[in-house]
Amino acid sequence: xxxxxxxxxxxIYRHRRACLIGGAVLGGVIIAAVVxxxxxxxxxxxxxxxxxxxxxxxxxxxxxSAGPGKGNRLPSHGTAHLTPGxxxxxxxxxGYSTYQQQVIIASNSPRTLYVGLAPQSPSAQQEAxxxxxQYHQLERLSADAAKEFNAAYARQYPAAAKLPIKDPxxxxxxxxxxxxxMVITIEGTSARYRxxxxxALYRAGINPSDYVVEFTNYTNPxxxxxxxxx
Numbered sequence: 001x002x003x004x005x006x007x008x009x010x011x012i013y014r015h016r017r018a019c020l021i022g023g024a025v026l027g028g029v030i031i032a033a034v035v036x037x038x039x040x041x042x043x044x045x046x047x048x049x050x051x052x053x054x055x056x057x058x059x060x061x062x063x064x065s066a067g068p069g070k071g072n073r074l075p076s077h078g079t080a081h082l083t084p085g086x087x088x089x090x091x092x093x094x095g096y097s098t099y100q101q102q103v104i105i106a107s108n109s110p111r112t113l114y115v116g117l118a119p120q121s122p123s124a125q126q127e128a129x130x131x132x133x134q135y136h137q138l139e140r141l142s143a144d145a146a147k148e149f150n151a152a153y154a155r156q157y158p159a160a161a162k163l164p165i166k167d168p169x170x171x172x173x174x175x176x177x178x179x180x181x182m183v184i185t186i187e188g189t190s191a192r193y194r195x196x197x198x199x200a201l202y203r204a205g206i207n208p209s210d211y212v213v214e215f216t217n218y219t220n221p222x223x224x225x226x227x228x229x230x
Contacts (some may be wrong), residue, residue: 048081049105054141056116056134057127060093064071064103082111091115095124104176110149114142158180159206169193180212187216 006216055062055076064080065071065088067099074089079167082105091099096117107113116138118127128135141224154161160182165172170188177183188194194215 010202012023012160023196024061033125046083048083049111051080051082051103052112052114054114054138055091056131056138057096058134058201059094060115060117062089062113063090064088065090089113089115093117093124095119095121095127106179106181110176112139112141112142112145112149114145152184157183160205161163162204162206164203165200167193167197167200170197170200172197175214177212183212184207184208185214185216 003065004163017090037061051074051088051144053062053074053076058076062074062076063070063072064074064082070090071088076091084107087103087105089101089103096119099111099115099117103111103113116135119125160174163172163184169190170186170193173182173187174183184206186194186197188197198208198213
């Protein structure tokens with residue numbers, strides 16, 4: 001046994017340079033694989049993004065559509081890969097309330113659908129009672145996803161942490177946009193207070209020119225219908 005150990009040590013010592021190079025190459029391959037895996041987690045095939053889904057009850061149906069109608073069916077648990085854009089998601093099951101939501105698929109938007117349907121009929125209420133563990137797990141998933149997204153969003157858009165700003169005469173907030181990421185929204189009762197809201201942004205350390213600014217209750221007559229919005 002000691003002879004084998006000595007022989008192995010001698011071999012490694014004689015070929016230590018080759019071993020070091022081999023170890024470095026292997027380490028590089030492992031690092032590259034990890035980086036590539038992380039890239040795949042963020043960008044799916046053909047420019048799509050992963051959309052994580054978890055629905056309770058698990059036998060509910062999930063449909064997603066980019067236009068009129070129900071569109072395509074998605075799994076009630078798992079990951080779908082969607083191209084960037086705006087969609088309507090609908091989750092339903094007989095005996096439960098129907099859930100419908102607009103979702104934006106983009107690099108800077110939350111890409112999760114965690115839905116627990118509310119039971120309406122007696123049989124659905126009994127089923128929901130049996131599924132309490134799944135509902136609790138769903139709540140944890142949703143909370144963790146929201147915390148993770150909010151932290152990432154705050155890092156990318158520091159202004160989000162300073163909003164909303166509320167005044168008796170104006171309100172400044174923000175919303176997500178598939179094309180712009182963060183859009184600052186200003187609701188003011190007059191041109192004077194809209195201007196005051198812009199100054200409030202500067203005082204908060206936010207440069208309005210760095211963002212798309214949307215005046216939610218104002219239409220610019222020079223911009224035609226929809227002026228003042230993105």
